[in-house]
Amino acid sequence: MLAISIEALIKIALLVGGLMTGAAYFVLLERWIAAWVQDRKGPNRVGIPLTKIKLFGLGQPLADGLKFIFKEEATPRHVDKVLFTLAPISILAAALAIYAVIPFGSVLPKDGVPGVDHQINLIVAPGIDVGMIYMFALSSIAVYGVILGGWASNSKYSLLGGLRSSAQLIAYELPMGLAIVGVVLMTGSMRLEEVIGVQASTGTWFAFSQPLGFVIFVVASFAEAARLPFDLPEAEQELVGGYHTEYAGMRLIMYLIAEFLHMITASFLIAILFLGGWHFWGITGGSSTDVTWFQAIARIVVLNVKIFAIIVFFMLARWSWPRFRFDQLMSLAWKVMLPLGLVNLVAVACLVEYQPVLESKLGSLGITAAMWAIAFVAWIAAGILAPLHSDNSARKDNFVLDAERRNRGLRPGIAGPSATGPY
Amino acid sequence: MKPDDAQVNWVEEPKLGLTGKMYLPLIFSGLAVTTKHLFGPKMTVSFPEQRPEIGNPLIYRGVHRLNKDEQGRVKCVACFLCATACPAHCIDIIAAPSPWPDRDKYCESFTIDELRCIFCGMCEEACPVDAVELTSLFDLTGRSREEMIFDKEKLLSVYDMTKDAEPMKSRVMGASP
Numbered sequence: 001m002l003a004i005s006i007e008a009l010i011k012i013a014l015l016v017g018g019l020m021t022g023a024a025y026f027v028l029l030e031r032w033i034a035a036w037v038q039d040r041k042g043p044n045r046v047g048i049p050l051t052k053i054k055l056f057g058l059g060q061p062l063a064d065g066l067k068f069i070f071k072e073e074a075t076p077r078h079v080d081k082v083l084f085t086l087a088p089i090s091i092l093a094a095a096l097a098i099y100a101v102i103p104f105g106s107v108l109p110k111d112g113v114p115g116v117d118h119q120i121n122l123i124v125a126p127g128i129d130v131g132m133i134y135m136f137a138l139s140s141i142a143v144y145g146v147i148l149g150g151w152a153s154n155s156k157y158s159l160l161g162g163l164r165s166s167a168q169l170i171a172y173e174l175p176m177g178l179a180i181v182g183v184v185l186m187t188g189s190m191r192l193e194e195v196i197g198v199q200a201s202t203g204t205w206f207a208f209s210q211p212l213g214f215v216i217f218v219v220a221s222f223a224e225a226a227r228l229p230f231d232l233p234e235a236e237q238e239l240v241g242g243y244h245t246e247y248a249g250m251r252l253i254m255y256l257i258a259e260f261l262h263m264i265t266a267s268f269l270i271a272i273l274f275l276g277g278w279h280f281w282g283i284t285g286g287s288s289t290d291v292t293w294f295q296a297i298a299r300i301v302v303l304n305v306k307i308f309a310i311i312v313f314f315m316l317a318r319w320s321w322p323r324f325r326f327d328q329l330m331s332l333a334w335k336v337m338l339p340l341g342l343v344n345l346v347a348v349a350c351l352v353e354y355q356p357v358l359e360s361k362l363g364s365l366g367i368t369a370a371m372w373a374i375a376f377v378a379w380i381a382a383g384i385l386a387p388l389h390s391d392n393s394a395r396k397d398n399f400v401l402d403a404e405r406r407n408r409g410l411r412p413g414i415a416g417p418s419a420t421g422p423y
Numbered sequence: 424m425k426p427d428d429a430q431v432n433w434v435e436e437p438k439l440g441l442t443g444k445m446y447l448p449l450i451f452s453g454l455a456v457t458t459k460h461l462f463g464p465k466m467t468v469s470f471p472e473q474r475p476e477i478g479n480p481l482i483y484r485g486v487h488r489l490n491k492d493e494q495g496r497v498k499c500v501a502c503f504l505c506a507t508a509c510p511a512h513c514i515d516i517i518a519a520p521s522p523w524p525d526r527d528k529y530c531e532s533f534t535i536d537e538l539r540c541i542f543c544g545m546c547e548e549a550c551p552v553d554a555v556e557l558t559s560l561f562d563l564t565g566r567s568r569e570e571m572i573f574d575k576e577k578l579l580s581v582y583d584m585t586k587d588a589e590p591m592k593s594r595v596m597g598a599s600p
């Protein structure tokens with residue numbers, strides 16, 4: 001019992017330490033990528049303190065952290081003090097607790113560690129059968145942190161940020177759930193280790209076998225992590241700072257770390273659910289838990305490289321696309337992502353139900369091709385039937401339509417084709 | 424406003440085609456642009472180690488200098504045109520009868536408050552004898568407010584410092600000395 005507790009504590013220490021350092025350095029990476037995309041050099045001055053060694057600016061996170069710690073813990077007089085303090089704690093605690101069920105590697109070799117009589121799983125709580133439900137439940141708690149912070153701040157910007165965030169997170173949890181259900185159907189398990197195991201044993205990542213689910217999940221995780229183009233909860237240009245407008249010092253850094261942890265969680269989930277987790281052909285071996293040290297380390301490295309690549313994609317995406325307007329955000333969730341998620345779910349369910357028949361008729365490649373075809377057709381249909389763009393530019397015909405509506409005593413609607421079209 | 428008003432020039436935005444409606448192609452083209460810039464050349468100048476290139480020093484508006492003539496006398500004739508033109512009221516001149524026969528007055532004291540100056544270049548334009556000029560020195564620093572109020576000696580020393588690199592603009596531009 002004691003040994004297991006110590007093992008769990010060591011894993012937790014490794015994970016929390018790694019995540020906190022990771023979050024700090026991802027802030028630096030975020031600033032670097034922002035700079036490079038804008039043809040700047042980015043932070044490259046802070047190195048080892050008290051020396052002139054610059055180290056490409058790798059000391060920046062330390063300076064940022066110190067700045068936050070020594071900042072004044074300003075609490076505005078009009079806030080609800082208890083909730084104001086509780087909100088950042090709850091969001092950070094929930095963001096960290098998710099990692100109990102997320103594997104950060106595979107296993108260590110049998111008898112590889114002296115003094116341990118069982119095989120060490122690189123996951124804090126191995127073998128939890130409701131892993132995905134637990135993860136989903138905790139990631140929903142993030143909404144509480146955001147809306148509590150928005151409400152307790154007693155400020156209009158914060159409240160608007162909190163409201164937007166709650167609407168957005170709840171809307172995007174549905175397509176996200178549908179995409180995850182597709183994975184669960186194919187795996188037959190809710191354990192994230194098992195999801196990786198199935199992908200490793202077949203050698204087919206779920207991103208290949210259900211592309212539609214992959215796209216939906218990536219889009220939904222962007223929205224869940226409140227990253228651009230879905231960062232409406234904290235749209236600087238509109239809401240100052242969104243739900244953390246009134247925060248400063250340590251409480252603010254809790255929010256900021258929680259935001260980065262959400263992004264890291266999203267990357268873990270994309271990598272584990274759809275990109276094979278620690279699996280890579282030819283390096284990591286099959287799904288066997290009987291691994292050599294080389295394979296065990298290769299699995300950790302492969303998983304981390306995938307996560308790093310996804311995070312870089314997250315950060316590049318930030319500078320590639322403009323933010324959605326709120327109605328566009330909602331219509332994307334309810335009119336595009338939700339139907340597409342249902343299509344994916346039905347396709348996967350049919351595939352699982354009739355697998356033997358389909359396999360004998362189409363072959364496994366044929367099944368994959370069919371899934372891709374379904375994805376293409378569904379995507380094009382969604383694009384034509386429920387266009388994301390609502391055209392409200394100042395066209396002459398729109399203007400005439402609007403003027404007519406005014407003459408008839410009606411409210412000038414969202415003008416243009418949308419006035420007669422799907423809107 | 425009537426929509427069919429002849430004065431109104433309607434510019435039609437192109438409508439989105441099928442690729443636009445599919446959204447993903449546009450997303451990837453956006454990503455391609457950012458990726459290109461990610462690895463592209465950087466515009467930033469690492470300042471203290473590397474000096475930025477100033478396009479044309481003749482039209483750059485940096486720290487002021489007071490020009491001297493061939494005999495090393497200050498060119499200023501204390502006409503107060505620069506002080507009058509200055510929108511920030513940062514030029515303070517005390518005139519005195521000139522010790523030299525070629526002019527009536529000269530400036531006994533000539534101070535420019537560099538903290539108040541907005542570097543608009545009006546003084547340079549107003550000066551009838553090309554005495555006050557703006558150089559291309561831009562990294563102007565000081566440890567106190569007093570230090571940033573440049574008096575006549577300091578302005579003349581700026582001329583001595585910059586005269587080789589930047590000859591007097593009027594001469595370069597073809598005026599008589």
